[in-house]
Amino acid sequence: MYTAPFEYRRADTVEQAIGWLANDPENSKVLAGGHSLLPLMKLVLAQPQVLIDIGRITALKGIRIEGDDVQIGAFTTYREIVESPEVNEFCPLLAQAAQTVGDVQVRNRGTIGGSLCHADPQADMPAAVLALDAELLIEGPSGQRTQSIDGFFLAPFITSLAPGEILTAVKIPKLPAGAHTTYLKRPHPASGYPLVGVGIWLTVHDQVIDNGHIGITGIADLPFRARHLEDFLKGRLLDAATIAQAGPLAADDANLDDDPYKKNLLQVYVTRALSQFGESFAAKGLNGKS
Amino acid sequence: MASQRIPVTLTINGQKIVRDIEPRTLLVHFLRDELNLTGTHVGCDTSQCGACTILLDNQAVKSCTVLAIQADGSEIVTVEGLEQEQLHPIQEAFREKHGLQCGFCTPGAMMLGAYLLNHNGPLTEETIREQLDGLLCRCTGYENIVRSIQRANEIMNERQNAQQAARATGVG
Numbered sequence: 060m061y062t063a064p065f066e067y068r069r070a071d072t073v074e075q076a077i078g079w080l081a082n083d084p085e086n087s088k089v090l091a092g093g094h095s096l097l098p099l100m101k102l103v104l105a106q107p108q109v110l111i112d113i114g115r116i117t118a119l120k121g122i123r124i125e126g127d128d129v130q131i132g133a134f135t136t137y138r139e140i141v142e143s144p145e146v147n148e149f150c151p152l153l154a155q156a157a158q159t160v161g162d163v164q165v166r167n168r169g170t171i172g173g174s175l176c177h178a179d180p181q182a183d184m185p186a187a188v189l190a191l192d193a194e195l196l197i198e199g200p201s202g203q204r205t206q207s208i209d210g211f212f213l214a215p216f217i218t219s220l221a222p223g224e225i226l227t228a229v230k231i232p233k234l235p236a237g238a239h240t241t242y243l244k245r246p247h248p249a250s251g252y253p254l255v256g257v258g259i260w261l262t263v264h265d266q267v268i269d270n271g272h273i274g275i276t277g278i279a280d281l282p283f284r285a286r287h288l289e290d291f292l293k294g295r296l297l298d299a300a301t302i303a304q305a306g307p308l309a310a311d312d313a314n315l316d317d318d319p320y321k322k323n324l325l326q327v328y329v330t331r332a333l334s335q336f337g338e339s340f341a342a343k344g345l346n347g348k349s
Numbered sequence: 350m351a352s353q354r355i356p357v358t359l360t361i362n363g364q365k366i367v368r369d370i371e372p373r374t375l376l377v378h379f380l381r382d383e384l385n386l387t388g389t390h391v392g393c394d395t396s397q398c399g400a401c402t403i404l405l406d407n408q409a410v411k412s413c414t415v416l417a418i419q420a421d422g423s424e425i426v427t428v429e430g431l432e433q434e435q436l437h438p439i440q441e442a443f444r445e446k447h448g449l450q451c452g453f454c455t456p457g458a459m460m461l462g463a464y465l466l467n468h469n470g471p472l473t474e475e476t477i478r479e480q481l482d483g484l485l486c487r488c489t490g491y492e493n494i495v496r497s498i499q500r501a502n503e504i505m506n507e508r509q510n511a512q513q514a515a516r517a518t519g520v521g
């Protein structure tokens with residue numbers, strides 16, 4: 060299957076890519092791993108006239124520590140994230156989510172920047188990136204800016220990127236030492252995309268939850284932070300009673316009232332995800348010290 | 350616009366290839382239609398089935414979802430490039446363990462298997478099953494595909510041990 064014809068340009072630097080994008084932002088598209096864009100172009104659901112390949116821009120690749128943050132270039136693949144010692148040490152939640160995306164071959168090509176900019180409400184990474192409070196580094200015709208991940212997703216497939224802007228990196232604050240993390244997903248049986256995906260990190264002392272963030276994807280129009288649930292959990296014992304009360308609260312930050320199936324699915328997956336922590340504490344004698 | 354043609358240089362199964370192509374040429378079409386390397390199959394053409402899996406700079410990727418021009422400068426191995434002086438362990442094992450039925454998914458299955466042999470630490474049955482997520486076999490011959498990949502792992506180790514032994518005794 061061939062796509063419609065287009066003009067191909069390979070950028071060596073971010074400036075060059077931005078310059079080319081500025082020529083005709085409406086009809087040009089950035090090409091990263093191509094694992095969302097090319098399938099759309101093959102089905103002629105997207106028909107850009109110019110493709111600007113950012114895959115050779117070295118500044119957009121790789122993972123490094125910058126002070127208290129882990130900085131991940133936009134053109135970093137899922138596989139690189141899964142295998143990264145820095146990610147696994149300081150924000151393992153990101154690797155846990157990346158590990159569930161698609162299949163081996165998809166994880167070898169798809170990028171974190173492509174996933175976030177594509178803004179598919181059914182994508183996995185947003186749950187982790189929201190829970191981790193990421194900051195996005197963005198460059199465009201009017202220079203550089205940073206944008207919190209909160210507020211980046213505006214509608215399905217629509218982000219706060221202005222025409223001509225490029226996401227260059229994702230900055231993730233290191234988690235507090237000893238934070239517990241999990242990403243739990245219910246994959247669609249055919250597509251593998253999440254029907255619901257729940258990303259959680261928690262810090263727990265003496266079985267009491269100090270702090271924690273929860274990002275949820277797949278189930279609502281947009282991925283979201285379950286803030287009501289986070290507030291509820293803080294200061295409570297991580298035990299069966301808390302988890303039983305917590306499950307239903309996840310829906311308070313999403314509008315699922317007209318969809319009892321989704322509401323229930325969300326509750327089940329939040330309960331299961333929290334129970335995983337409960338189980339790991341139970342295995343350690345229920346004192347929560349680790 | 351349809352007339353843009355750009356040069357692409359690829360090393361395919363060890364051989365350097367230079368061609369002028371239309372940018373929209375998918376890697377799988379480049380292999381099959383330009384180079385007549387029809388071992389790589391197109392199953393779904395929608396990035397789902399993995400029949401088109403090849404190695405791009407040692408990474409298993411779906412060649413129906415990569416533009417040939419994106420691979421410019423890269424090294425590619427297709428199913429035709431697996432055999433060197435002898436059958437690749439994955440080929441030997443697919444034959445021994447009957448890893449194929451109709452054979453349609455087999456090029457992809459073998460390329461994914463060859464990738465897993467080199468990339469996933471200890472290859473347990475569980476990891477093989479997990480990683481086969483990227484391959485659809487319409488004959489549902491998964492049991493024997495799993496056995497074949499396990500056997501290929503053994504063959505690889507046997508060959509390495511034999512080589513080491515030969516070196517130790519000064520032969521070969």
Ligand SMILES: Cc1cc2nc3c(=O)[nH]c(=O)nc-3n(C[C@H](O)[C@H](O)[C@H](O)COP(=O)(O)OP(=O)(O)OC[C@H]3O[C@@H](n4cnc5c(N)ncnc54)[C@H](O)[C@@H]3O)c2cc1C
Binds near residue numbers: 091165170179182250
């Ligand atoms: C078979 C299959 C299964 C999949 N399963 C899953 C799954 O289970 N979960 C999941 O989350 N995803 C899944 N995906 C999608 C996959 O994760 C994509 O890789 C990802 O959505 C897009 O990343 P990419 O690098 O391929 O981006 P591309 O396809 O190259 O680009 C996607 C969009 O983002 C824009 N873009 C890319 N990078 C930038 C940038 N740096 N700045 C500005 N704009 C940019 C592009 O212009 C385009 O509009 C699957 C894909 C396939 C083919």
Ligand code: FES
Binds near residue numbers: 391396
């Ligand atoms: S033909 Fe490429 S994945 Fe099916």
Ligand code: FES
Binds near residue numbers: 449451453486487488
């Ligand atoms: S052997 Fe027939 S599709 Fe796999």
